[in-house]
Amino acid sequence: MAIAGRYLYGLIRATEDRDFGPVGLPIVGAPTPVHTIRVGDIGAVVSNFPTKDRLLPLRRNLEPHNRVIRDIMNETTIIPMAFGQVARTEAEVVKALKGNLKTIDAELTRLDGKVEMTLRVLWDVPNIFEYLVAEDPVLALARDEMFGRSSRPTQAEMIDMGKMFEERLAFARKRDTRRLVQIFKPHAAEVKENDPKDEKMVAHLSFLVRRDQMQTFEETLFQAASSFPDAYVFDYNGPWAPFSFVEIDLRLDSAQA
Amino acid sequence: MGLLTLPFDGLMAIFREVADRAEAELYDDGAVRDELVQLYQQLEAGSLTDAEFDAREMKLVERLEEIERHNRAKAGH
Numbered sequence: 023m024a025i026a027g028r029y030l031y032g033l034i035r036a037t038e039d040r041d042f043g044p045v046g047l048p049i050v051g052a053p054t055p056v057h058t059i060r061v062g063d064i065g066a067v068v069s070n071f072p073t074k075d076r077l078l079p080l081r082r083n084l085e086p087h088n089r090v091i092r093d094i095m096n097e098t099t100i101i102p103m104a105f106g107q108v109a110r111t112e113a114e115v116v117k118a119l120k121g122n123l124k125t126i127d128a129e130l131t132r133l134d135g136k137v138e139m140t141l142r143v144l145w146d147v148p149n150i151f152e153y154l155v156a157e158d159p160v161l162a163l164a165r166d167e168m169f170g171r172s173s174r175p176t177q178a179e180m181i182d183m184g185k186m187f188e189e190r191l192a193f194a195r196k197r198d199t200r201r202l203v204q205i206f207k208p209h210a211a212e213v214k215e216n217d218p219k220d221e222k223m224v225a226h227l228s229f230l231v232r233r234d235q236m237q238t239f240e241e242t243l244f245q246a247a248s249s250f251p252d253a254y255v256f257d258y259n260g261p262w263a264p265f266s267f268v269e270i271d272l273r274l275d276s277a278q279a
Numbered sequence: 280m281g282l283l284t285l286p287f288d289g290l291m292a293i294f295r296e297v298a299d300r301a302e303a304e305l306y307d308d309g310a311v312r313d314e315l316v317q318l319y320q321q322l323e324a325g326s327l328t329d330a331e332f333d334a335r336e337m338k339l340v341e342r343l344e345e346i347e348r349h350n351r352a353k354a355g356h
Contacts, residue, residue, distance in 0.1 A: 078340050082333070
């Protein structure tokens with residue numbers, strides 16, 4: 023039986039149909055051919071995928087998704103799609119392309135020749151509370167007053183202390199993030215601030231970097247790392263397709279939803 | 280000075296790539312994410328076979344779905 027669903031990897035410029043070989047998401051363990059669905063000179067990079075199958079973020083699915091995008095990115099500019107976009111039919115893809123040709127074209131121009139780098143800055147300390155206390159005499163005083171006497175702190179005091187700690191944490195993050203953005207702004211086309219997901223995370227930034235600026239970007243990274251205190255760890259990754267900077271939403275009525 | 284870590288190679292690179300951009304969508308739960316990182320590291324170090332990895336990964340992802348369902352229900356969606 024023919025498979026109607028189409029798994030979407032990304033959007034490229036293509037003046038003719040393209041065939042990227044059997045590198046797509048597997049169906050019953052077998053990799054599927056990746057090809058384009060074209061409207062004008064815009065091509066959606068797809069492979070067939072049954073819409074009734076559960077699509078889970080497993081390595082066997084994530085790996086081909088990423089590899090396809092990575093391989094194409096080395097050859098041409100691609101608007102990478104987030105994992106998990108499945109159209110019910112080819113016609114649905116064509117409709118999505120037709121309705122967005124201008125936006126897609128503009129986005130391809132905007133992302134042309136650029137890659138994404140990400141930077142996580144972390145406090146590499148055993149206890150973030152103790153670290154902030156050591157850095158902040160006011161916080162230290164409040165802590166000492168609370169725990170330094172014979173009676174146990176009340177719940178209200180504990181809550182106040184917690185609030186104070188949260189404020190200091192937010193302040194430190196904001197201060198350091200601003201400093202990082204200032205440092206990297208001249209070397210990146212765009213900068214995106216992501217919310218730190220971890221208590222010990224200072225900042226989580228994504229950068230859209232022109233390929234021909236990669237060297238200065240990395241030099242800046244080294245300089246920035248050495249200008250921060252010992253407790254800060256700089257964890258950077260990339261270059262990747264500019265996933266964080268994709269603004270277009272094709273609004274496929276995902277068959278998975 | 281701050282320490283600069285080098286980008287990952289191999290399998291971990293794939294995982295980091297996915298985790299980096301889709302953290303919020305795919306692996307919102309920190310504990311599950313940490314366990315997945317460990318799984319990838321074990322696979323890369325050769326202390327897990329592909330089949331063992333797949334089985335344990337599936338369990339984690341199912342747990343993740345469970346957490347999401349729970350969160351959605353809690354949020355009243």
